[in-house]
Amino acid sequence: MSTTNRAFIRAYRHDTAQPEIAGGTPVIGVERRPEGQATAAQAAAPVVAVTANISGIVNRPKRSVPNAATEKRPLSSYIQRTQPGEKLRVDEAEQNAEFRPGTTVASFQWPAVCRAILQKCGPQLDQVTRLLWARAGAGNSLIGVFGLFCESGATTTTLCLASRAASRGRRVILGDANFRSPRVAAWLEAVPTVGWEDVLRHSAPLTDAVVHATDDNLDVLALGNQPAKNPQPLAGGLQATATAGILRHAYDLALLDLGPFFDPASQPVLFELVSNMGMDAALAVAGPEPADRRDLATIIERLDRSGCEFLGVIENRVVNKAA
DSSP: OOHHHHHHHHHHHTOOOOOOOTTSOEEEEEEEOOSSSOOHHHHTSOOEEESSOGGGOOOSOOOOOTTTTTOOOOGGGGOOOOSTTOOOSOOGGGTTSOOOOSEEESOOOOOHHHHHHHHHSHHHHHHHHHHHHHHHHTTOOEEEEEESSTTSSHHHHHHHHHHHHHTTSSOEEEEEOOTTSOOHHHHHTOOOSSOHHHHHTTSSOGGGGEEEETTTTEEEEOOOSSOOSSHHHHHTSHHHHHHHHHHHHHOSEEEEEEEESSOTTTHHHHHHHHHHTTOOEEEEEEOSSOOOHHHHHHHHHHHHHTTOEEEEEEEEEEOOTTO
């Protein structure tokens, strides 16, 4: 048994318990996988719950991103015309212009659960955002967040992460990519001119689907309130690729709520988005039960195929009052 594996087992046996919060408020914890490449044996190993030092997480090597950190690439460099004749809503003359959201409001109306989590779990959320900014600083700025299953709390967690990330004063956008159950716009009471699905149908510019909140220093790329019909072709279309390029060019960090991973209706769309948009990294949200290591092995395998780095698992734990 290697030194790394022995250390891993010792850490697992001395797992630190999560703090309890009265009243059943969710507690955010973060899990990681063992050091090195995601071999089959490592992917099947138990995960380690981390509550204090997320910056110490060791992941597999990140895939390289050309012109990262120090240089903004022109939007055309992100777009490959795979279908001759298909038109993009990206004008060459506008590629280097400042991206301006189509709608501006004073602030978003944050749900009560988000306000509670931001108040109670700020330090844990900041640990995660530090990791996200580290990745963004290396050029990996397009990051997806998904729940393991329905009702894992992925949307709530993504909202909270976006809020904490935006507090640093840099350009952050939160994208709703849960086509089967779009909620971000409704929860924040954000009303864009059009939904992102209309942009993906080539019927509107991307700016019309973005809402900027001045006080929150945050932009939201919103879907309409109704689930999109047959969203997989939209996720796999050329306009989704163009969206990814614009987000990389215009924002320091882009977080996309991808919906549940282990949902038969959502999973094909999630895979299409990760691959077609070239997402750099992803976080999973598990709750209220801890993530099963077999599920994590499946996630790691599927993300690896798309070159997407798996950053770890956020455990959205709800403490039982009777416990």
